[in-house]
Amino acid sequence: MASTNSLISSSFTSRLHHPFKDFAPQIFLHPIDSFSILSPIRRENRIVFSKRNIFCASSNNTNAASSIPLKSEQEDYVPMPVVLIDQDSDSEATIVQISFGDRLGALIDTIKALKDLGLDVAKGSVLTEGSVKQTKFFITRLDNGRKVEDPDMLERIRLTIINNLLKYHPESSEQLAMGEAFGIKGPEKKLDVDIATHIHVKDDGPKRSLLYIETADRPGLVVEIIKIMADINVDVESAEIDTEGLIAKDKFHVSYRGSALNSSLSQVLMNCLRYYLRSPETDIDSY
Template structure:
């Protein structure tokens, strides 16, 4: 396995200001950024066993001071900013440091962290990693591996900031304290589909988060012969927010097919199958 090369922006003890952080387009898109997924032919029909490496030493993470209100943990996966690497951004107010231990955990997934940086804005510290697959030197193109990356980061966040456990859906799986209240899936789930030119549609899904959700969403879409061209996946506390560009035979989805997709996803999200999940 190639050695992990890491470059941390900014001098010791200082943070550079974030750049390029702004609202994007329509309100429905919010802070989301595109995330390229694997071509449908490369998607496996079910989730394979994924080992989530755990952190081994908290020394590289700054101590989270007690505050009246704990910040909402956020994990953003960005496949658009860099043509050669997957960008992962982690935010937990001002409580996260350089996350060297998380980089080591990602390496155990067969990934290289080729660059890391920390920047600061009004929403807190943004820890960004540029990640490539060790075997190819390219960005991640497998939804199952992207989900493993997401769960690895969330697991390590909970290990060193246990106060975030009760604010994350994955706290029930990885953390010492599960969320006090479970999100009502029927209320939390919002599905919208828009035309986005003659060759694709935009699918926006917001729902209660759970392990394996990214893989399961892609599979549910592909199971009705709709192609996932690109997309993005954000984790914000108890919720997951996904955006996918989809098409049917190279064309935008008809109104009838949009309704089929919306109904299919809503049924799937209300009744998630967990017996085959290995997360």
């Protein structure tokens, strides 16, 4: 991908620090609301969405994402929540994939929250594999119809989806780092950041490298990682942001002046990232 399509630009670099000072993920609930949404059409074990206007209602003790009451008795086994943001697989749209075992419904309120961020869910699908239901959305910006490239917005998407998951499936709280960050019951056993953190850089052709980061999740992680790369003039061309329970597993295609990173720059990048990831967590009030 050309450097003009980088996730970051020099003009954007100066405002990356603490981008969420005035932002906290919000739940968008309306007693009755009308909006253009995706209507599921079942085809065997796969559901394909088509657009139409519908009315939806939500109330207390109701899972507005699926219009099904929340279970009063939670099962002993709680599946791992997964939120994947894929910037690589589609040139026209940002792909968001959400799974939480077989407990997710239509995710109507999640789609509404994304629309309130100025985004359009162009299409989507639901695929059931065994006991896991995977919901996939193809998201574009409402103002220009293009995929999301702003790191601020990518993190807003991630936090909004996780916040909705915590709201409608509170049993997921102990499986998510955000469960503690946003005032819900956190995990009983925290991850050791030193043990959980792994960083690798390898060539991915002559013009770019693949950076892989696995570490303990926390708010603002994606934006801070990209800011660190911008500070040493490493360009981010595309990314895959994967939140799996307490762990963040992120992949970035990166380059330096149109070429792959050499061994010296790769080592500098890994050292900078390790220093940040193993440092004390950013104060949640700044978000």
